Amino acid sequence: xxxxxxxxxxxxxxxxxxxxxxxxxxxxxxxxxxxxxxxxxxxxxxxxxxxxxxxxxxxxxxxxxxxxxxxxxxxxxxxxxxxxxxxxxxxxxxxxxxxxxxxxxxxxxxxxxxxxxxxxxxxxxxxxxxxxxxxxxxxxxxxxxxxxxxxxxxxxxxxxxxxxxxxxxxxxxxxxxxxxxxxxxxxxxxxxxxxxxxxxxxxxxxxxxxxxxxxxxxxxxxxxxxxxxxxxxxxxxxxxxxxxxxxxxxxxxxxxxxxxxxxxxxxxxxxxxxxxxxxxxxxxxxxxxxxxxxxxxxxxxxxxxxxxxxxxxxxxxxxxxxxxxxxxxxxxxxxxxxxxxxxxxxxxxxxxxxxxxxxxxxxxxxxxxxxxxxxxxxxxxxxxxxxxxxxxxxxxxxxxxxxxxxxxxxxxxxxxxxxxxxxxxxxxxxxxxxxxxxxxxxxxxxxxxxxxxxxxxxxxxxxxxxxxxxxxxxxxxxxxxxxxxxxxxxxxxxxxxxxxxxxxxxxxxxxxxxxxxxxxxxxxxxxxxxxxxxxxxxxxxxxxxxxxxxxxxxxxxxxxxxxxxxxxxxxxxxxxxxxxxxxxxxxxxxxxxxxxxxxxxxxxxxxxxxxxxxxxxxxxxxxxxxxxxxxxxxxxxxxxxxxxxxxxxxxxxxxxxxxxxxxx
Numbered sequence: 001x002x003x004x005x006x007x008x009x010x011x012x013x014x015x016x017x018x019x020x021x022x023x024x025x026x027x028x029x030x031x032x033x034x035x036x037x038x039x040x041x042x043x044x045x046x047x048x049x050x051x052x053x054x055x056x057x058x059x060x061x062x063x064x065x066x067x068x069x070x071x072x073x074x075x076x077x078x079x080x081x082x083x084x085x086x087x088x089x090x091x092x093x094x095x096x097x098x099x100x101x102x103x104x105x106x107x108x109x110x111x112x113x114x115x116x117x118x119x120x121x122x123x124x125x126x127x128x129x130x131x132x133x134x135x136x137x138x139x140x141x142x143x144x145x146x147x148x149x150x151x152x153x154x155x156x157x158x159x160x161x162x163x164x165x166x167x168x169x170x171x172x173x174x175x176x177x178x179x180x181x182x183x184x185x186x187x188x189x190x191x192x193x194x195x196x197x198x199x200x201x202x203x204x205x206x207x208x209x210x211x212x213x214x215x216x217x218x219x220x221x222x223x224x225x226x227x228x229x230x231x232x233x234x235x236x237x238x239x240x241x242x243x244x245x246x247x248x249x250x251x252x253x254x255x256x257x258x259x260x261x262x263x264x265x266x267x268x269x270x271x272x273x274x275x276x277x278x279x280x281x282x283x284x285x286x287x288x289x290x291x292x293x294x295x296x297x298x299x300x301x302x303x304x305x306x307x308x309x310x311x312x313x314x315x316x317x318x319x320x321x322x323x324x325x326x327x328x329x330x331x332x333x334x335x336x337x338x339x340x341x342x343x344x345x346x347x348x349x350x351x352x353x354x355x356x357x358x359x360x361x362x363x364x365x366x367x368x369x370x371x372x373x374x375x376x377x378x379x380x381x382x383x384x385x386x387x388x389x390x391x392x393x394x395x396x397x398x399x400x401x402x403x404x405x406x407x408x409x410x411x412x413x414x415x416x417x418x419x420x421x422x423x424x425x426x427x428x429x430x431x432x433x434x435x436x437x438x439x440x441x442x443x444x445x446x447x448x449x450x451x452x453x454x455x456x457x458x459x460x461x462x463x464x465x466x467x468x469x470x471x472x473x474x475x476x477x478x479x480x481x482x483x484x485x486x487x488x489x490x491x492x493x494x495x496x497x498x499x500x501x502x503x504x505x506x507x508x509x510x511x512x513x514x515x516x517x518x519x520x521x522x523x524x525x526x527x528x529x530x531x532x533x534x535x536x537x538x539x540x541x542x543x544x545x546x547x548x549x550x551x552x553x554x555x556x557x558x559x560x561x562x563x564x565x566x567x568x569x570x571x572x573x574x575x576x577x578x579x580x581x582x583x584x585x586x587x588x589x590x591x592x593x594x595x596x597x598x599x600x601x602x603x604x605x606x607x608x609x610x611x612x613x614x615x616x617x618x619x620x621x622x623x624x625x626x627x628x629x630x631x632x633x634x635x636x637x638x639x640x641x642x643x644x645x646x647x648x649x650x651x652x653x654x655x656x657x658x659x660x661x662x663x664x
Contacts, residue, residue: 020065028074028075035237051155051157058219058263062087064121066122066163069120071116074117083152085129085131087100088129090163093563096514124285151575170375182248182258184218184319201410211267211329213225217246220245227241246334258306267300272320274320275317278296302544318352324507373542395456399549403473403501410579412581417478419583427595430589435590450479485587509547516543536556568584620640
């Protein structure tokens, strides 16, 4: 029997003939651990604001199978915060309005409001959900609605997703290789909450968020200063390793599938278990050819499944994390305790796993070189690997740091454009643009008020050298930036790293919403289209949704634009994304059904597209004239109606894009 250890969640399941409906009701509340009640403190430190779902940390798990329907009702009890939910790793194929990305796929749910996310699951694997916050920045020059990325997930507003696929032969074969499973949820933890850290990024002079003070595994860790001085007034009175470090209980001789989820907001880490090897078997939903490792690099927003056989003398063993690609940071700890081990207090004097030094790129290269998809031909998008070179659209994206002289802020830019959120979701803006009177056909349609990013960087130089000599300290434009795509086209993205203005070469990780992609190549220096393509793996590259971009390196991946809608693409290091390191891919918006009210108005919450209205009434957008010409009086919630009409509100049935209807 398989058990999901450590993550406890209650939800309602309704079973149908072939699929089930999983219903979750989540209440979001602000919490603050105090001396008299340190219950919510994950690391001994007190008086640190948190944002929790159902008072759980990490948040509740979503568990379902491919083909099931998940319905999450988010009750926002915050009197001040507008939020949305993103389901990281779920592509939402044919369901573009439930991606949970404010300013892209919807307006956020306002304070003291309730929003329902309902979707059909299409992606097996290890994923996670996290919250996003919306607010308006008043700069004196511009009003900018920032709601796509926020730091509130780093305040506890996130949790795991585990999706199985009983019909998949590789999944079934993998399930025979282990006895039980456990989620290992990784998170960097700051003493200052997200609002404070976010404010520093938008000030002049610039205040960097710095490194986290604690690293948490499954919601447990210990602040080093509290461990050294537990009587400090800012620390809980029960501060000890035994009280704050989490434990995974195991049995000798059994093999465990550990689902590693990196929910960090800044740092990549290396994970290892003292005295045990790990066999890598899954990457972000893709079953890979198994291989053994002593330790594993995992970057922000990435996920892995590893098999661990408990073949040591019954005792307790430390599993730890070490920071990668930043020269300082906290260590994470979790206790692997064998059944029958002698009870003893936890101590850091016991043997610890070994980790690579922070700036050694070879372990990451070795790991990612070995990641190959087990049966690549089983995926219906694998034809991107055999596409004719002339049919592939290659987009080279260079991320550079920039001083925005207008705003007086330090920003990041992609191809000289700093991404900033707008007060209208991109999916709505693009829908209105393609349906506007006299609009040119997509992808040449102009989206008013938005900035189109070029397929190639405007300035090309040796990217190992300082940016100031070529681009300068000022980027060329700002706004909600996008690249238009056409449904069905094969897209190749080449991510090119460059130095920050201070000369530092950083690691980045990039996540693509709405799609999976094949990582076909990587290297160092400046990508050369004439020579580097020959080094691609076009046979069995790993299929995933979050790619590593090493310092002074490049990474290439391919995907098929098979999901009409607006899909965010951004650095998963939250501070970088907030500073503008990202854009939106907009795919064939002319194929979308009418956007739901939750995408059209921040005063509405419905995310169901009015593709089918009660009583057979026609759908409408905003104009009453859309309905009057059809014999109705009003346009209400996306459906035409009149006093004698049986329809008063829309009911969405089936897919929400015309393209998806063709696939049904």
